[in-house]
Amino acid sequence: MPLPTADESLHFPGLARVAALLADPGRAAMLWALMDGSARPAGELTLIAGLSPSAASAHLARLTEGGMLAAEVRGRHRYFRIATPEIAQTIEALMNVAHATAPVRPTTRPARTVPVEMRHARTCYDHMAGEVAVRVFDRLVEGGLLTLKGSDPGNDLEPTEAGAARLKAWGIDVGALRARRRRFACTCLDWSERRAHLGGALGAALLERFTSNGWVERTSRPRVLRITPLGQREFDAFVRA
Structure with missing residues (x-):
């Protein structure tokens, strides 16, 4: 018997949508690169995420439409930044x-990997x-x-x-x-x-x-x-x- 489809109205609205936006490694890389408060052009974010231009464009559009990023036009280029401090x-x-x-691998010692x-x-x-x-x-x-x-x-x-x-x-x-x-x-x-x-x-x-x-x-x-x-x-x- 198939499980019933989850009804978002019964729990915190939009939580699954936000989680889906953050779940892709390419999108996560772009967001993390913008965590210094900067605005970066699409081309730079494409290189950071290691994506093709078309794939990066689709991801940036999705993040912008989802309210995670804000876009601004500077000349011929579009720059993206984190939409809000929150x-x-x-x-x-x-x-x-x-x-x-x-996860901690049993064969290795836990180590602080932060530079x-x-x-x-x-x-x-x-x-x-x-x-x-x-x-x-x-x-x-x-x-x-x-x-x-x-x-x-x-x-x-x-x-x-x-x-x-x-x-x-x-x-x-x-x-x-x-x-x-x-x-x-x-x-x-x-x-x-x-x-x-x-x-x-x-x-x-x-x-x-x-x-x-x-x-x-x-x-x-x-x-x-x-x-x-x-x-x-x-x-x-x-x-x-």
């Missing part, structure tokens, strides 16, 4: 699931991730500068009075961030550290400020960030404070 955060969260559920540079400091879409970001977030929370509004992972965060003063000293306009049509601040589970770093509009603003202050530099390697000597001193002083 989608990027979801992809990052799925990376945690992928690491947690990866050292990426594990130390990298972008997570438009905010900072990795060891340094986790240390900074821990200090923000443990030092009473940010407070969690709930106990569940991914919950919103709010700056305390001391936190607002620290953010102002860093040149962060909290009022302007709140006015944006985006989640103000939230935890984001770091897939290499297995602990939280800071996401949301506040996380993006901090990375922008750290970069403009000369504490952090972008590198030629996708997503990899370099902590400058000045930044290392500033981060170390903040964590020890």
Whole structure:
């Protein structure tokens, strides 16, 4: 007797559709390449995914129609980027699931396969991730500068009075961030550290400020960030404070 067809109206709508969009290795490669917040032309994404131009075009169309990617025309070329920060955060969260559920071969020792540079400091879409970001977030929370509004992972965060003063000293306009049509601040589970770093509009603003202050530099390697000597001193002083 054949099993009844699943009715999407009886469970979370669209979950199977989103999962299907992420299930193809070529599409997953394209999405992962855009997780540094960049917009890339179709030709570059085609090479990254190792696909033929026609196949890549079909995959990009499907991701765009599915709301995962946004496309923009620049001259004769079409550029693609992750459609929203929330989608990027979801992809990052799925990376945690992928690491947690990866099979371990009994003949080999478990090893951390994340490159050292990426594990130390990298972008997570438009905010900072990795060891340094986790240390900074821990200090923000443990030092009473940010407070969690709930106990569940991914919950919103709010700056305390001391936190607002620290953010102002860093040149962060909290009022302007709140006015944006985006989640103000939230935890984001770091897939290499297995602990939280800071996401949301506040996380993006901090990375922008750290970069403009000369504490952090972008590198030629996708997503990899370099902590400058000045930044290392500033981060170390903040964590020890």
